[in-house]
Amino acid sequence: MNVVLFGPPGAGKGTQAERLAAKFAFLHLSSGDVLRAERKSGTELGARVAGYMDSGALVPDEIIVEVILARVLKADSKAGVLLDGFPRTLPQARQLDEALVGAGSRLDLVLSIVVPDELIVERITGRRMCPSTGKIYHVKYLPPKQAGICDETGEELIQRKDDTEEVVKQRLAAYHEQTEPLEVYYRQQGLLVEVDGTRDIGAVAQDMGAIVERHLGRENS
Numbered sequence: 771m772n773v774v775l776f777g778p779p780g781a782g783k784g785t786q787a788e789r790l791a792a793k794f795a796f797l798h799l800s801s802g803d804v805l806r807a808e809r810k811s812g813t814e815l816g817a818r819v820a821g822y823m824d825s826g827a828l829v830p831d832e833i834i835v836e837v838i839l840a841r842v843l844k845a846d847s848k849a850g851v852l853l854d855g856f857p858r859t860l861p862q863a864r865q866l867d868e869a870l871v872g873a874g875s876r877l878d879l880v881l882s883i884v885v886p887d888e889l890i891v892e893r894i895t896g897r898r899m900c901p902s903t904g905k906i907y908h909v910k911y912l913p914p915k916q917a918g919i920c921d922e923t924g925e926e927l928i929q930r931k932d933d934t935e936e937v938v939k940q941r942l943a944a945y946h947e948q949t950e951p952l953e954v955y956y957r958q959q960g961l962l963v964e965v966d967g968t969r970d971i972g973a974v975a976q977d978m979g980a981i982v983e984r985h986l987g988r989e990n991s
């Protein structure tokens with residue numbers, strides 16, 4: 771079963787992906803994590819995407835499509851892939867569909883985490899991340915046991931360079947202009963299921979888990 775997590779920046783896609791992947795053994799593919807890893811390794815691709823990411827703009831479709839589809843197609847997971855942050859434009863969505871169909875597979879579910887813009891700035895400016903594993907915390911809503919330190923690795927948490935109020939505004943604008951139209955695309959295909967993402971992390975996780983269970987039940991019946 772292949773699932774796309776959809777929603778604005780800061781909606782909780784990465785947070786929920788971590789939980790769903792642990793529960794259902796999905797391969798979690800985060801486009802943002804993939805790009806950040808390229809930058810950290812100092813690759814040519816990393817250098818090409820840096821300016822876009824730091825200003826809050828989407829990177830060009832042809833770059834991200836190539837990088838992500840290669841990983842989707844070589845994914846070695848019986849459970850399926852869980853895409854987080856991709857697709858973000860209509861051309862990306864169409865190319866994902868084509869690639870999956872070409873591989874004898876398909877997209878089964880799009881889980882849309884609905885959170886209004888008013889809540890996004892606080893979520894994003896309070897986000898902290900483990901520099902080596904990418905594990906996500908929040909200073910208020912999901913604090914580590916010891917302030918500023920990753921529970922799992924003991925490393926000092928970092929704040930993403932694009933997680934400032936100013937850049938968030940750009941990212942939200944990009945979301946409304948370029949990504950939101952995908953909702954209609956997926957709704958028309960009957961794939962979109964909405965989840966109220968304003969509740970606490972556990973409540974949202976429970977809902978999302980139940981939706982995936984229901985879909986798996988249908989597939990197996």
Ligand code: ADP
Nearest residue numbers: 780781782783784785893897907908911970971
């Ligand atoms: P996205 O991947 O959609 O950008 P994240 O999963 O990184 O979003 O979440 C953004 C920030 O908000 C993180 O700091 C995370 O801990 C926090 N967060 C996620 N879900 C919730 C929630 N339901 N309530 C409060 N904070 C949340």
Ligand code: ADP
Nearest residue numbers: 779780801802822823827828829834855856858
């Ligand atoms: P968010 O917390 O906003 O969901 P991500 O970690 O998913 O952030 O993405 C960070 C940045 O990486 C985006 O602002 C964008 O520049 C780039 N990016 C990630 N995924 C895509 C994509 N599918 N298409 C274009 N750009 C992307």
